[in-house]
Amino acid sequence: MEVVVRDLTKSFGTLEGNVNALNGLGFHVARGEFYTLLGPSGCGKSTTLRCIAGLERADGGEIRIGERQVAGPDVWIAPNERPIGMVFQSYAIWPHMTVYRNVEFPLRQSRNRVRKSEREARVMEALTLVQMEELAHRPAPFLSGGQQQRVALARALVSRPDVLLLDEPLSNLDAKLREELRFEIKELTRRLGITSIYVTHDQVEALAMSDRIAVMHGGRILQEGTPKDIYLRPRTSFVAQFVGQVNFFHGTVAPGREHGMGVIGTPQGRLRCMLPDGMAPGAAALVAVRPESLFASTSRGDGAGDGNMIEGEVEKAVFLGDMVDCQVRVGAECVRARTSEVDDIAAGRRVYLRFTPESCVVLPAGAEAAAAE
Amino acid sequence: MGLRTLAPARGWRPSWDVLRHNALLVVILGLLVALIMIPVVRLIINSFIEGHPAIPDGWTLKNYATAFGMPLFYEALVTTLSLASVGTALTVVIAVLFAWLIERTDMPCRNLAWTLILIPMAIPGVLFALGWALLLSPNTGAMNVLLRDVFGWFGVEMTEGPINIYSLGGLIFLDGVRGVTTVFLMVVGAFRMMDPSLEEAARVSKAGTVATFFRVTLPALSPAILAATMYSFISSMESFEAPLAIGLPANIFVLSTLIFFTTRIQAPLDYGLAAVFGVSYMLLMVFLLIWYRRAMRNSERFSTVTGKGFRPRVISIGKWRYAALGMFVVYFLLAVVAPFCVLLWTSLLPGYRPPSLAAMGTMTLANYVEIFETDRVFEVIWNTLVLMIVASTVTMILAFMASWVIVRAPVRGRGLLDSLMFVPHAIPGIVIALALIMAFLTPPLRYTGLYGSMAVLVLGLVVAYISFGTRLMNSAIMQIQKELEQAAYVSGAGTMKTLFHITLPLLFPAFAAGWVWVAVHALRAFSIPLMLSSKNNEVFAVLLWEFWENGTASLAAGLGVLLIAALIPLTLLMRRFILQVSGQQR
Numbered sequence: 009m010e011v012v013v014r015d016l017t018k019s020f021g022t023l024e025g026n027v028n029a030l031n032g033l034g035f036h037v038a039r040g041e042f043y044t045l046l047g048p049s050g051c052g053k054s055t056t057l058r059c060i061a062g063l064e065r066a067d068g069g070e071i072r073i074g075e076r077q078v079a080g081p082d083v084w085i086a087p088n089e090r091p092i093g094m095v096f097q098s099y100a101i102w103p104h105m106t107v108y109r110n111v112e113f114p115l116r117q118s119r120n121r122v123r124k125s126e127r128e129a130r131v132m133e134a135l136t137l138v139q140m141e142e143l144a145h146r147p148a149p150f151l152s153g154g155q156q157q158r159v160a161l162a163r164a165l166v167s168r169p170d171v172l173l174l175d176e177p178l179s180n181l182d183a184k185l186r187e188e189l190r191f192e193i194k195e196l197t198r199r200l201g202i203t204s205i206y207v208t209h210d211q212v213e214a215l216a217m218s219d220r221i222a223v224m225h226g227g228r229i230l231q232e233g234t235p236k237d238i239y240l241r242p243r244t245s246f247v248a249q250f251v252g253q254v255n256f257f258h259g260t261v262a263p264g265r266e267h268g269m270g271v272i273g274t275p276q277g278r279l280r281c282m283l284p285d286g287m288a289p290g291a292a293a294l295v296a297v298r299p300e301s302l303f304a305s306t307s308r309g310d311g312a313g314d315g316n317m318i319e320g321e322v323e324k325a326v327f328l329g330d331m332v333d334c335q336v337r338v339g340a341e342c343v344r345a346r347t348s349e350v351d352d353i354a355a356g357r358r359v360y361l362r363f364t365p366e367s368c369v370v371l372p373a374g375a376e377a378a379a380a381e
Numbered sequence: 382m383g384l385r386t387l388a389p390a391r392g393w394r395p396s397w398d399v400l401r402h403n404a405l406l407v408v409i410l411g412l413l414v415a416l417i418m419i420p421v422v423r424l425i426i427n428s429f430i431e432g433h434p435a436i437p438d439g440w441t442l443k444n445y446a447t448a449f450g451m452p453l454f455y456e457a458l459v460t461t462l463s464l465a466s467v468g469t470a471l472t473v474v475i476a477v478l479f480a481w482l483i484e485r486t487d488m489p490c491r492n493l494a495w496t497l498i499l500i501p502m503a504i505p506g507v508l509f510a511l512g513w514a515l516l517l518s519p520n521t522g523a524m525n526v527l528l529r530d531v532f533g534w535f536g537v538e539m540t541e542g543p544i545n546i547y548s549l550g551g552l553i554f555l556d557g558v559r560g561v562t563t564v565f566l567m568v569v570g571a572f573r574m575m576d577p578s579l580e581e582a583a584r585v586s587k588a589g590t591v592a593t594f595f596r597v598t599l600p601a602l603s604p605a606i607l608a609a610t611m612y613s614f615i616s617s618m619e620s621f622e623a624p625l626a627i628g629l630p631a632n633i634f635v636l637s638t639l640i641f642f643t644t645r646i647q648a649p650l651d652y653g654l655a656a657v658f659g660v661s662y663m664l665l666m667v668f669l670l671i672w673y674r675r676a677m678r679n680s681e682r683f684s685t686v687t688g689k690g691f692r693p694r695v696i697s698i699g700k701w702r703y704a705a706l707g708m709f710v711v712y713f714l715l716a717v718v719a720p721f722c723v724l725l726w727t728s729l730l731p732g733y734r735p736p737s738l739a740a741m742g743t744m745t746l747a748n749y750v751e752i753f754e755t756d757r758v759f760e761v762i763w764n765t766l767v768l769m770i771v772a773s774t775v776t777m778i779l780a781f782m783a784s785w786v787i788v789r790a791p792v793r794g795r796g797l798l799d800s801l802m803f804v805p806h807a808i809p810g811i812v813i814a815l816a817l818i819m820a821f822l823t824p825p826l827r828y829t830g831l832y833g834s835m836a837v838l839v840l841g842l843v844v845a846y847i848s849f850g851t852r853l854m855n856s857a858i859m860q861i862q863k864e865l866e867q868a869a870y871v872s873g874a875g876t877m878k879t880l881f882h883i884t885l886p887l888l889f890p891a892f893a894a895g896w897v898w899v900a901v902h903a904l905r906a907f908s909i910p911l912m913l914s915s916k917n918n919e920v921f922a923v924l925l926w927e928f929w930e931n932g933t934a935s936l937a938a939g940l941g942v943l944l945i946a947a948l949i950p951l952t953l954l955m956r957r958f959i960l961q962v963s964g965q966q967r
């Protein structure tokens with residue numbers, strides 16, 4: 009079922025005064041979509057999710073789940089009457105019950121009460137989904153973190169909710185398990201076709217799992233789009249930085265542009281890039297290039313050619329097996345790049361960094377400030 | 382259905398939503414507020430009314446004029462205050478000394494002493510007083526007889542005395558010894574957790590054991606000791622049992638017995654006057670408690686007690702160890718052994734006689750047989766059990782719900798509720814009972830017809846213990862992760878379902894500890910059952926007092942022995958629970 013959030017505002021009274029956690033936040037999640045709220049700590053992700061669940065009441069704005077308005081100026085539907093399932097960061101598995109009882113609990117509540125005869129089949133089905141059917145009768149305290157998280161997922165899904173809410177469900181797990189479960193959750197939600205809203209501050213997780221991502225900052229959404237969009241075409245330097253490593257070159261747009269291709273003059277040299285519309289010559293601009301698009305080489309070759317080339321000195325090189333991750337000093341800036349010339353790169357070497365115009369994203373300088381207003 | 386999850390809310394309107402969606406919770410809290418407020422308000426109203434509460438004669442200020450013009454009132458006030466201050470001083474000196482000896486020195490048998498010092502809790506105050514009445518009554522008191530015999534060997538002949546328990550000195554002695562266990566428990570933790578480097582620094586600076594104790598240890602622990610002192614003072618201000626059993630026969634009144642006397646003994650009874658005493662007493666206590674809470678808040682600021690895990694060094698006190706042990710033995714004899722033995726002795730004789738070989742020949746179990754042949758005794762035992770179980774269950778469930786609202790519910794006015802739940806703590810048991818009598822003698826509660834019933838007794842105890850229950854539940858609920866409850870809401874459970882299927886099971890250890898605490902106190906409760914007693918709601922302690930009043934001390938002693946036998950296991954159980962919950966397992 010689709011979820012619509014409109015103009016959500018929320019502030020918390022604290023000792024130091026009011027904190028505005030949400031500032032007119034809005035988005036639209038389509039039916040069956042896996043939608044991720046991504047942002048740094050304290051940006052209001054959890055608050056948004058908790059408003060959708062009904063655990064927090066917004067000061068203003070509206071939330072609809074399917075056709076039904078669940079929160080609005082004159083409407084309030086309690087969490088136990090919303091068609092949702094939720095997975096908490098701390099798992100919140102009830103320690104005084106067995107795995108089975110934990111998962112059965114939602115089916116005993118009036119919202120989605122299921123006849124006793126049917127209940128067991130439903131619980132076992134949910135436990136099978138998360139591969140926990142063997143441990144059904146184990147008391148909850150005797151579970152590992154990963155197992156607890158699976159139980160939490162089964163509990164959230166057992167009542168077949170229309171919307172699944174997940175608040176950093178993997179952040180308490182170790183890296184390997186996290187990767188495994190990441191894949192499982194994605195697969196499961198896809199198979200069930202359930203609308204999912206996922207909260208995380210881990211960009212790798214967001215990129216790997218989502219159909220669409222909303223990058224949040226300061227209680228509002230900065231950019232929304234598919235993982236590719238967000239990664240390859242960030243609209244602000246904040247987004248570019250948050251979803252991965254990035255190098256920035258400050259400069260101004262030089263006159264002349266053909267087929268959208270133009271030139272930006274930077275202290276590191278003239279860079280050819282795709283100019284977005286409306287970038288007039290003389291405007292301040294920021295060129296963002298991801299490290300994996302920068303190829304370092306010790307030979308000058310035949311110069312820049314159709315692409316871009318800048319020159320610098322290796323400051324630090326970290327061997328990663330199939331490649332070397334290096335920091336290169338270019339003038340006053342430090343640039344991160346990758347290379348597969350594993351043998352030749354070492355600190356102190358002079359290197360040439362090549363990158364294509366297509367790999368550059370040109371951002372209007374000061375866009376960050378504009379977005380944050 | 383009507384019950385839904387509490388909506389997190391801001392402002393007045395959402396609060397109203399919350400209330401609307403939680404009708405049952407609101408009704409219960411309303412009852413709770415009424416339970417505390419109606420009696421208090423009724424007490425105040427009745428202090429301005431002439432005549433019997435059921436047949437009022439109109440408004441008047443006469444009660445106040447009479448009370449404040451009455452020398453006995455001031456006398457009782459002065460006695461109450463001096464009894465409480467001198468008694469508390471005695472208590473604190475003994476308790477702090479024992480806490481230090483048991484916790485920090487190499488006194489022999491320290492572990493045994495730690496357990497023994499808890500036993501006085503199993504002896505109800507009234508039995509302690511009666512035991513000492515039998516030991517030290519001027520003519521036939523067992524201990525007086527013994528002392529006279531000893532003096533006789535030295536050629537000093539006496540016909541009575543040398544000690545008369547029926548005196549202010551006697552009261553102070555009883556009060557002082559009685560309070561030791563509580564104060565010990567309140568300070569012993571501080572002694573254990575005190576930062577040892579403070580003392581070590583003093584020792585390195587060449588201070589001796591004694592100098593270190595007085596110059597460093599005591600001042601460092603002064604916040605904890607101050608707290609315990611104030612608490613003990615407040616409890617002494619409310620004491621009723623010893624002043625009733627020992628004070629009244631000697632015409633020594635304190636505020637609590639003055640109220641009892643005015644409403645249950647003197648002729649004609651004067652409820653208006655008693656209400657004035659009650660109001661003044663209550664105001665005094667409220668004032669003391671506010672002062673206590675202030676002091677507690679300030680003292681938390683400079684705390685020298687750290688949470689570090691290691692135990693301070695055990696101090697060697699050389700040959701003083703045996704003197705210390707001797708002191709403890711004397712205390713234990715006075716606080717437990719002597720009163721219990723004299724009760725046991727008395728219960729085995731046809732009538733009380735000082736211990737002698739001749740008397741020993743008449744020993745019999747006839748009293749116990751007679752107790753169980755008394756018509757009412759099974760009804761009384763039944764009442765006592767009902768009171769114990771119902772009062773503790775009701776108290777803890779109400780406390781649980783009130784605490785949940787105080788800690789968790791997103792509604793306004795929960796701070797107010799928190800303060801309200803503290804109010805009964807400031808009201809002496811005798812005043813709670815008086816207020817309930819008045820409330821149930823006048824409309825609207827008169828129409829319930831509950832005056833003199835078990836229900837009123839239960840209410841009295843609930844009010845008396847709800848403060849403790851709420852405090853315990855508050856801290857227990859705070860320790861439960863919010864998300865465990867929220868997971869229940871999003872699973873479709875409403876507030877009540879969540880409370881009883883998730884929250885309550887999770888804090889069950891604390892709940893059970895509170896339950897046992899209230900049960901123990903209900904079993905030995907005396908002032909409230911006695912004030913509210915009628916022939917329909919007599920409990921063990923009241924029957925015991927009746928036997929005593931009627932001059933059948935042997936029967937009273939027999940009942941007392943039975944009561945103590947029931948209380949000892951419960952007290953040890955309570956201790957286990959409480960230590961477990963507060964995490965100070967030794």
Ligand SMILES: Nc1ncnc2c1ncn2[C@@H]1O[C@H](COP(=O)(O)OP(=O)(O)OP(=O)(O)O)[C@@H](O)[C@H]1O
Nearest residue numbers: 020022027029048049050051052053054055056209
């Ligand atoms: N109950 C509360 N009382 C006061 N302030 C709060 C409360 N809950 C959240 N906030 C504040 O609101 C802002 C947003 O909080 P939120 O929990 O939504 O952040 P988040 O994006 O989930 O962060 P994290 O990644 O650390 O979980 C923060 O500044 C936080 O301090």
Ligand SMILES: [Mg+2]
Nearest residue numbers: 053054055176
């Ligand atoms: Mg969060």
